[in-house]
Amino acid sequence: MLYNVLKIERGTTVDGPGFRTSIYLAGCRHGCPGCHNPQSWDFEAGVKMSLEEIMDVVREEEFNVTLTGGDPLYNPDGAGALVKAIKAEGLTVWIYTGFTWEEIVEDKSLIAAVEGAEAIVEGRFMESLRDESLPFRGSSNQRIVYLA
Ligand code: SF4
Numbered sequence: 001m002l003y004n005v006l007k008i009e010r011g012t013t014v015d016g017p018g019f020r021t022s023i024y025l026a027g028c029r030h031g032c033p034g035c036h037n038p039q040s041w042d043f044e045a046g047v048k049m050s051l052e053e054i055m056d057v058v059r060e061e062e063f064n065v066t067l068t069g070g071d072p073l074y075n076p077d078g079a080g081a082l083v084k085a086i087k088a089e090g091l092t093v094w095i096y097t098g099f100t101w102e103e104i105v106e107d108k109s110l111i112a113a114v115e116g117a118e119a120i121v122e123g124r125f126m127e128s129l130r131d132e133s134l135p136f137r138g139s140s141n142q143r144i145v146y147l148a
Contacts (some may be wrong), residue, residue, distance in 0.1 A: 001078055006039075006046040006070065008057050015066040016094040016136055021058055023082070028071040031096035034127030036138065040070040051078075055085050064118075068096035073104070076113035080110070083116045092118040092148075098125070101145050119146045 001129050004026035015022045027043035058065055065086045072079040072095055083093050095117050104110040113122055121136055129139035
């Protein structure tokens with residue numbers, strides 16, 4: 001399976017606790033007004049990387065990992081495969097998604113994708129609820145849901 005990767009940030013501190021490797025996966029259909037990165041909506045944006053190529057970067061850094069985008073859960077099989085591979089390295093995973101927790105639990109493929117993640121940061125970005133003081137979130141409707 002090939003992933004369209006917008007970028008990989010090494011050692012970032014804004015996408016979850018501690019230093020992290022953040023993997024930005026292309027593609028999102030939520031269309032949130034005020035989205036910080038509309039270029040990320042295109043599923044063909046970025047460069048194509050295999051799971052092993054992504055994992056090579058993860059192993060080089062040895063940081064816990066965040067999957068973000070775009071919305072990684074528009075490719076639930078791909079996101080789930082990454083979660084499992086990262087966990088197998090003894091690292092934890094956070095996932096940023098525009099889907100709400102309620103939407104995830106109602107969809108077998110989405111719940112399977114997040115299984116094994118430590119936490120998800122969920123919900124569409126809502127400009128009217130923008131709050132830059134919130135750690136790891138853009139608007140106050142978004143929640144951090146701990147799974148492990
Ligand atoms: S879910 Fe995230 S990437 Fe997608 S439109 Fe909303 S803010 Fe933008």
